[in-house]
Amino acid sequence: MNALDRMAPSPGGTEPWGTGLLPAGWLADGWGWAALLAGVALGAVLWALRERGRAAGSRDDAGGVLSLADRIPGALVGVDAGGRIRSFNPAAERLFGYRAQQVVGEPLARLLPDFAEAGDNPLRDVLSAPGPDEAHAEPAREVTGRHADGHPLPLGLTVGRAPGADGQAILLLHDRSLQRAMEDALHRESRFANVVINSLPGIFYLVDQVGCFRRWNRNLEQVSGYSEEELEELHPLELFRGEDRDHVARAIRETFETGSSSMEADLVLKSGARRPYFFTSFRVELDGERYLAGMGLDISHRRHLEEELTRLATTDLLTGVANRMQFEQDLAREVGKAERYGRPLALIMLDVDHFKRINDSHGHESGDLVLQEVVAVAGTRLREVDVLARWGGEEFMVLAPETDGHGAFELAERIRQAIEEHAYPIPEGTVTGSFGVAAYRPGEGEDGLLRRTDQALYQAKEQGRNQVARAEREEVP
Numbered sequence: 001m002n003a004l005d006r007m008a009p010s011p012g013g014t015e016p017w018g019t020g021l022l023p024a025g026w027l028a029d030g031w032g033w034a035a036l037l038a039g040v041a042l043g044a045v046l047w048a049l050r051e052r053g054r055a056a057g058s059r060d061d062a063g064g065v066l067s068l069a070d071r072i073p074g075a076l077v078g079v080d081a082g083g084r085i086r087s088f089n090p091a092a093e094r095l096f097g098y099r100a101q102q103v104v105g106e107p108l109a110r111l112l113p114d115f116a117e118a119g120d121n122p123l124r125d126v127l128s129a130p131g132p133d134e135a136h137a138e139p140a141r142e143v144t145g146r147h148a149d150g151h152p153l154p155l156g157l158t159v160g161r162a163p164g165a166d167g168q169a170i171l172l173l174h175d176r177s178l179q180r181a182m183e184d185a186l187h188r189e190s191r192f193a194n195v196v197i198n199s200l201p202g203i204f205y206l207v208d209q210v211g212c213f214r215r216w217n218r219n220l221e222q223v224s225g226y227s228e229e230e231l232e233e234l235h236p237l238e239l240f241r242g243e244d245r246d247h248v249a250r251a252i253r254e255t256f257e258t259g260s261s262s263m264e265a266d267l268v269l270k271s272g273a274r275r276p277y278f279f280t281s282f283r284v285e286l287d288g289e290r291y292l293a294g295m296g297l298d299i300s301h302r303r304h305l306e307e308e309l310t311r312l313a314t315t316d317l318l319t320g321v322a323n324r325m326q327f328e329q330d331l332a333r334e335v336g337k338a339e340r341y342g343r344p345l346a347l348i349m350l351d352v353d354h355f356k357r358i359n360d361s362h363g364h365e366s367g368d369l370v371l372q373e374v375v376a377v378a379g380t381r382l383r384e385v386d387v388l389a390r391w392g393g394e395e396f397m398v399l400a401p402e403t404d405g406h407g408a409f410e411l412a413e414r415i416r417q418a419i420e421e422h423a424y425p426i427p428e429g430t431v432t433g434s435f436g437v438a439a440y441r442p443g444e445g446e447d448g449l450l451r452r453t454d455q456a457l458y459q460a461k462e463q464g465r466n467q468v469a470r471a472e473r474e475e476v477p
C-alpha cells in the first residue's frame with residue numbers, strides 16, 4: 001500500500017494553516033501568482049514525500065506523509081490509475097464539503113466532472129510515468145469542481161505524481177471563489193465604466209501629457225470616423241484645423257497648468273467635414289501620472305439656432321435682404337475702410353414711386369409682392385460686394401464699395417431701367433423708382449453720406465420721379 005493510500009482525514013483534525021492563511025498575494029495578485037504558488041506547494045509536497053521515503057529507506061512512510069498531507073493548506077486529492085479517489089486531506093474535505101470516507105473509492109468525476117472527462121486530461125500521462133521524476137510537471141489550470149451540496153467550485157488545479165511504482169496522481173486544488181469574485185468585481189467595474197462613458201451624450205477622451213489618446217468612448221470613433229487603431233496613432237490636435245488648432249493647443253496647456261478649461265472648436269472629421277463642439281476638460285491624476293480627461297458636446301444644433309437667430313435679426317423678413325440694423329453696421333464698416341485706405345465708396349437710395357397708390361388700389365399683399373420683385377430685380381444688377389438693404393417701407397439702399405459717384409450713378413441707372421422694364425403682378429404691370437446717389441467724402445462720416453444721398457433722392461422725386469439724381473455739389477466727372 002502506498003503511503004498516500006492511507007492518507008485518511010484526521011478526525012476533527014484542525015491544522016494550523018487554513019486556506020484563510022494563504023499569502024494575500026495568492027488571491028490578490030491573480031491567477032499567475034496562484035498558479036506559481038500552487039506549483040511550488042505541490043512540488044514541496046512531492047519532494048517531502050520522496051525525501052521521507054528515501055530517509056526511511058522505504059516508499060511507505062505512512063505516518064510522515066499523513067501528517068504532512070494533513071498540514072498542507074491546499075486541498076490534496078490522490079487519484080489511482082483507475083481514476084478513483086484514493087486520498088482526501090482535511091483541506092479537501094473543507095473545500096468539497098465531503099468527509100474522506102464519503103469519497104475515497106469514488107471516481108474523480110464526482111469532484112471534478114469536467115476535468116475527469118476532459119480530452120486533455122493529463123492524469124493518464126502523469127500516472128503512466130515510472131516515477132515522480134519522470135512525470136512531466138503539469139502546469140496549473142482552472143477547473144470547475146462540484147461541492148457536496150451541488151454548487152460549482154471555481155478551482156485552481158496542479159497535478160503531480162506521488163512516489164512509488166504504483167504512485168497516485170496528486171491533485172493540489174485551491175479555491176478560486178474569492179479570486180474569481182474579485183476578478184468579476186473588477187470586470188463589473190470595468191464594464192460599468194465602459195457603459196457610463198459609452199452612454200455619455202458626447203465624446204469622451206483621456207489624453208496623456210505626451211498627447212496620446214489613452215481612452216475614449218465609442219462616440220469619438222463614430223463621430224470622427226477614425227477607427228480605434230487610427231485614434232491610437234493620432235495626436236488630438238490633428239482633429240482640428242487653422243485657428244482652432246492654436247486654441248485647442250492653448251486649452252490643453254491651460255488644463256494641465258490650471259486644472260481645467262473649456263472652449264468651442266470645430267472637430268474635423270476623417271471625411272474632412274467639420275462639426276462644432278463644446279469641450280470641457282479637466283486634469284486628472286492616475287497612478288501618479290497626469291492626464292487630461294474631458295467631454296465634447298456637439299453644438300451643431302445650437303450653432304444652427306444662433307445662425308438662424310442672427311439671420312432673423314439682420315434680415316428683412318419680407319424681402320430677404322439685409323435689414324436696417326445690418327445695413328448700418330455694413331455702412332459703418334465700409335465708411336471706416338474708406339477713411340482708412342482712402343478707397344471710393346458710394347451709396348444709392350431707392351424709393352418706389354407712388355407706392356401708396358399700389359397699396360391703396362390693389363391691396364397690401366400686392367404691395368408686398370411688388371416690393372419683393374423690386375428687390376429681386378435690383379439684386380440681379382449688383383456685384384457680389386454690393387450690399388442691398390431695406391431702409392424702411394418702400395425705401396432701399398445699395399452700398400457700393402470701391403465705387404465712385406460716376407460708377408454709382410451708372411449702377412443706379414441700370415437698376416432703374418430694370419425696375420421700369422419688369423412686369424409686375426398688378427393690373428397696370430409697371431412700377432418705377434427714384435434714386436439718389438452720393439459718393440463718400442472723406443471726413444463726412446455715415447451721417448453725412450446718408451444725408452446727401454437722401455437729398456439727392458428728394459431731388460429725383462422733385463424732378464418727376466423714375467430718375468437718378470446725384471447729391472448736391474457732387475462733381476460730375
Ligand SMILES: Nc1nc2c(ncn2[C@@H]2O[C@H](COP(=O)(O)OP(=O)(O)OP(=O)(O)O)[C@@H](O)[C@H]2O)c(=O)[nH]1
Pocket residue numbers: 318351352353354355356357359363364365366367368371392393394461465
Ligand atoms: N405693402 C406694403 N406697404 C408698405 C410697407 N411699408 C410701407 N408701406 C407703405 O408704403 C407707402 C409709402 O407711401 P409714401 O411714403 O406716401 O410714398 P409713395 O406713395 O411711394 O410716394 P412717393 O414716394 O412720393 O412716390 C405707405 O402707404 C406705407 O403704408 C410694406 O412693407 N408693405
